[in-house]
Amino acid sequence: MVKEFNSYWALILGGSSGMGLASARKLAAHGMNICIVHRNTRVELPVVEQALGDIRAFGVQVISFNIDVLNSENRTAALLQLQSAMGAQGRIRCLLHSIARGNLKTLPALQADDFNSTIQNMAVSLYEWAAEILHRQLFTADARILSFTSDGSYKAMEHYAAVSAAKAALEAITRSMALEFATHGIRANCIRAGITDTASLQRIPGSGALLEYGQARNPFHRLTTPEDVANVVYLLCRDEAAWINGAIIPVDGGTHIH
Numbered sequence: 001m002v003k004e005f006n007s008y009w010a011l012i013l014g015g016s017s018g019m020g021l022a023s024a025r026k027l028a029a030h031g032m033n034i035c036i037v038h039r040n041t042r043v044e045l046p047v048v049e050q051a052l053g054d055i056r057a058f059g060v061q062v063i064s065f066n067i068d069v070l071n072s073e074n075r076t077a078a079l080l081q082l083q084s085a086m087g088a089q090g091r092i093r094c095l096l097h098s099i100a101r102g103n104l105k106t107l108p109a110l111q112a113d114d115f116n117s118t119i120q121n122m123a124v125s126l127y128e129w130a131a132e133i134l135h136r137q138l139f140t141a142d143a144r145i146l147s148f149t150s151d152g153s154y155k156a157m158e159h160y161a162a163v164s165a166a167k168a169a170l171e172a173i174t175r176s177m178a179l180e181f182a183t184h185g186i187r188a189n190c191i192r193a194g195i196t197d198t199a200s201l202q203r204i205p206g207s208g209a210l211l212e213y214g215q216a217r218n219p220f221h222r223l224t225t226p227e228d229v230a231n232v233v234y235l236l237c238r239d240e241a242a243w244i245n246g247a248i249i250p251v252d253g254g255t256h257i258h
Contacts, residue, residue, distance in 0.1 A: 003030060005032035005033075005237070007089065007091075008031075008033065008093035008094070009061075009082070009091065009092045009094075010023075010024065010034055010095075011035045011096070011129070011133070012034065012096045013095075013096065013126070013129060014038060014039075014069070014099035015036035015037070016036060016038035016044075017198070018098065019226045019229045020096065020098030022229065023098070023226075023234075024055055025230065026227070026233065028055045028060045032060065032237070033086075034060060035062075035064070035065075035085075036064040037064070037067060039067070063081070069099060069125045070120055079132060091138060093139075093143055093144060094237050095133060095144070097125070097170070098147075098148055099122055099125060101121040101122065103115075103118050103163075104162075105162070106159055115162050118162035118165070122163065122169075122170060123169035123170040124169070124173070126147055130177060130181070139186060143185065144189070145177060145181070145187070145188040146190070146191060147170055147174060147190050149171055149190040149193075150193065151256070153167035153170070153192070158205070159206075170190065171248055174188045174189065174190050174248075175188075175246050182245065187245040189244055189246065189247045189248075189249060190248045191249050191251050192249060192250045192252070193224055193228075193251050193252065194218070194223065194250070194251065194252025194253060194256075195210060195213075195214030195215075195224060195252075196224045197223055197225075211223060217255050218252070218253050218254065218255045219257075224251065224252050228251060232251045
């Protein structure tokens with residue numbers, strides 16, 4: 001396999017499972033060094049460490065931080081350690097946001113704090129990390145900021161109000177970064193993944209019916225997989241994708257047309 005990303009790094013927020021982890025594997029397979037920021041319990045850590053070991057087997061550097069992504073002191077400390085690990089020539093080619101930390105209460109049980117924490121985790125955190133990375137001049141000259149959105153950004157679903165608001169905010173922030181970070185050589189895009197059977201989706205009440213519905217609507221009669229999404233992350237990191245900026249890209253096998 002061609003190792004076209006040998007001198008580059010990917011910083012993945014929420015990369016210990018699902019689409020974030022699949023993206024880490026895909027990018028590492030093509031030579032990109034990986035930094036994963038995650039939030040897991042002690043019970044979950046052995047599985048996470050095994051996954052990180054599998055990524056190291058591709059012959060790339062891998063570092064990780066089990067921290068609260070919203071804590072500014074943690075963010076600064078992690079970036080300083082990453083900067084040291086990258087060395088004088090190392091830079092971040094891809095900042096990928098894959099955080100699924102949202103409140104799934106129904107209306108009107110949702111409180112303002114539920115909305116605020118969900119939007120902070122699933123939208124604003126991307127901007128905060130991107131802004132500090134830019135301030136510290138850790139991006140490559142042709143960097144890519146990517147994030148995962150969903151149909152919930154424009155559709156109403158039960159139990160999804162807070163996440164829906166966060167996804168809409170994520171898309172709006174991405175468009176603004178695509179416009180205002182362009183002078184720094186940065187491209188920003190959202191991937192609107194189809195229904196994917198991940199741990200975060202399984203937390204949604206009624207997820208079984210949602211999975212069945214998604215498969216029935218899909219032209220290929222199957223669900224989106226984390227690997228489907230990771231493939232597009234990889235494509236958007238290639239040199240040839242440099243002119244894609246400010247886009248919301250559906251990666252669902254055509255479900256959105258049905």
